[in-house]
Amino acid sequence: MSSAKFTDHVYALTRLIPQGKVATYSSLARALGNSGAARAVGNALNKNPDAPRTPCHRVVRANGQVGDFASGSAKKIKLLKKEGVIVWQGKVDLEKYFYEFKNKKQGC
DNA sequence: CATATGACACTAT
DNA sequence: AATAGTGCCATAT
Numbered sequence: 001m002s003s004a005k006f007t008d009h010v011y012a013l014t015r016l017i018p019q020g021k022v023a024t025y026s027s028l029a030r031a032l033g034n035s036g037a038a039r040a041v042g043n044a045l046n047k048n049p050d051a052p053r054t055p056c057h058r059v060v061r062a063n064g065q066v067g068d069f070a071s072g073s074a075k076k077i078k079l080l081k082k083e084g085v086i087v088w089q090g091k092v093d094l095e096k097y098f099y100e101f102k103n104k105k106q107g108c
Numbered sequence: 109c110a111t112a113t114g115a116c117a118c119t120a121t
Numbered sequence: 122a123a124t125a126g127t128g129c130c131a132t133a134t
């Protein structure tokens with residue numbers, strides 16, 4: 001059993017990313033409470049490249065770059081494009097496709 | 109317990 | 122703008 005709450009939570013949030021949207025490693029880390037654990041987030045996803053329920057390809061860099069991918073960044077870009085995310089020059093428009101994790105309770 | 113690794117981020121050059 | 126160097130955090134060994 002994995003007690004790695006961190007990694008476990010990373011998958012949970014990644015699964016919440018709707019199709020056609022993208023999140024950033026840093027943002028994910030922040031949602032977990034570890035704002036500076038962007039690297040750790042990436043590690044978590046990299047360790048689970050087989051998780052079909054975890055759309056790890058929807059997680060990109062903070063600067064809009066698609067970043068790396070276990071099966072190759074090209075594959076990642078392809079998947080994103082298929083989902084409706086326009087990837088141009090290996091970058092995505094975070095202003096348009098960025099998905100912010102929100103608590104289902106809050107509504108402010 | 110210390111060292112090494114890694115799908116990142118930021119600052120300086 | 123692009124590249125390099127440094128920092129950060131979690132896991133694996």
